[in-house]
Amino acid sequence: SQQGEEDPQALSIQEGENATMNCSYKTSINNLQWYRQNSGRGLVHLILIRSNEREKHSGRLRVTLDTSKKSSSLLITASRAADTASYFCATDWMNTGFQKLVFGTGTRLLVSP
Amino acid sequence: ETGVTQSPTHLIKTRGQQVTLRCSSQSGHNTVSWYQQALGQGPQFIFQYYREEENGRGNFPPRFSGLQFPNYSSELNVNALELDDSALYLCASTTQRESTNEQFFGPGTRLTVL
Numbered sequence: 395s396q397q398g399e400e401d402p403q404a405l406s407i408q409e410g411e412n413a414t415m416n417c418s419y420k421t422s423i424n425n426l427q428w429y430r431q432n433s434g435r436g437l438v439h440l441i442l443i444r445s446n447e448r449e450k451h452s453g454r455l456r457v458t459l460d461t462s463k464k465s466s467s468l469l470i471t472a473s474r475a476a477d478t479a480s481y482f483c484a485t486d487w488m489n490t491g492f493q494k495l496v497f498g499t500g501t502r503l504l505v506s507p
Numbered sequence: 508e509t510g511v512t513q514s515p516t517h518l519i520k521t522r523g524q525q526v527t528l529r530c531s532s533q534s535g536h537n538t539v540s541w542y543q544q545a546l547g548q549g550p551q552f553i554f555q556y557y558r559e560e561e562n563g564r565g566n567f568p569p570r571f572s573g574l575q576f577p578n579y580s581s582e583l584n585v586n587a588l589e590l591d592d593s594a595l596y597l598c599a600s601t602t603q604r605e606s607t608n609e610q611f612f613g614p615g616t617r618l619t620v621l
Contacts, residue, residue: 427609434595436509436614437550482549492563493601494540495610497549 398483398498406504413470415501417483418463425486426459427495428468430479437482440468473505509533511600511613519619520588528583528616530598537602539581540610541573544595556581585618593620 398419407413419426425444429437443450443459443466450457456469470477480502484495510533520526532539538557542550552565556575570586579600585592595617599610 429612434544434546434615434617436511436597437599437612438509439609439611442609484549492555492557493538494552494555494563494565495542495550495599496552497542499549 398485398496400481400483400498400501402501403499404502404504406506407473409473409475409505409507411473411505413473413477413503413505415468415481415483415503417466417468417498419466419483419485419496419498420464421485423461423485426457426466427484427486428455428457428466429482429484429497431482431500432479440481470503473503475505475507477503478505479503509611509613511598511611513596513598513613513616515616516614517617517619519621521621522588522590524588525584525586526588526618528585528596528598528618530581530583530600530613532579532581532598532600533611535602536600536611537579538600539575539579540599540601541581541583542597542599543567544597544615545591546594550597553583588620590620593618 401416427442428440454471480500482500484497512531540555541553544550555563559575574582595615597615599612
């Protein structure tokens with residue numbers, strides 16, 4: 395399996411603190427995406443970073459990508475209780491004519507009021 | 508809300524039975540993918556359909572099959588259910604077959620096999 399790994403598996407912080415999650419992957423990629431999942435339901439797209447980009451921001455989210463180390467990080471600043479969810483990185487794997495996302499194992503984030 | 512809907516929300520089946528899960532893509536999307544997410548794991552790619560044809564498949568046996576209809580809605584069929592098929596099944600739609608854009612996920616169908 396090409397599944398990546400997220401680190402840590404679980405993270406517990408207080409509201410207002412920053413949360414950092416890391417993702418490692420195994421193969422060359424076109425892009426890397428981060429998704430959020432609440433309570434085992436559908437995935438919500440957060441941010442996409444292309445292989446030629448090193449950093450990207452969206453609101454309170456900051457994503458970095460290091461293709462030489464095959465790793466990415468997601469930083470959530472000034473966390474809120476509503477940020478409590480599981481976070482997954484997914485690499486975009488392209489082959490002849492179709493696209494699939496290869497997901498990591500996820501980080502479970504708990505933000506306490 | 509992504510505009511992708513799935514039905515049913517929950518389903519309980521017994522081993523050996525067959526199941527059909529349904530997905531309605533977001534308007535304007537012609538590509539749909541199905542993923543299986545076991546408890547505590549990340550989603551795993553099952554297959555992708557583009558313009559009513561399967562054009563990519565993950566490491567799933569042939570008893571996992573699908574259909575895409577002219578209106579781009581989709582079905583996932585699983586025959587001879589096994590206990591390990593218990594999982595959340597997610598469909599995702601996007602606009603192009605080889606798109607590097609984000610995929611829009613539905614809320615999922617939770618299948619329990621007893």
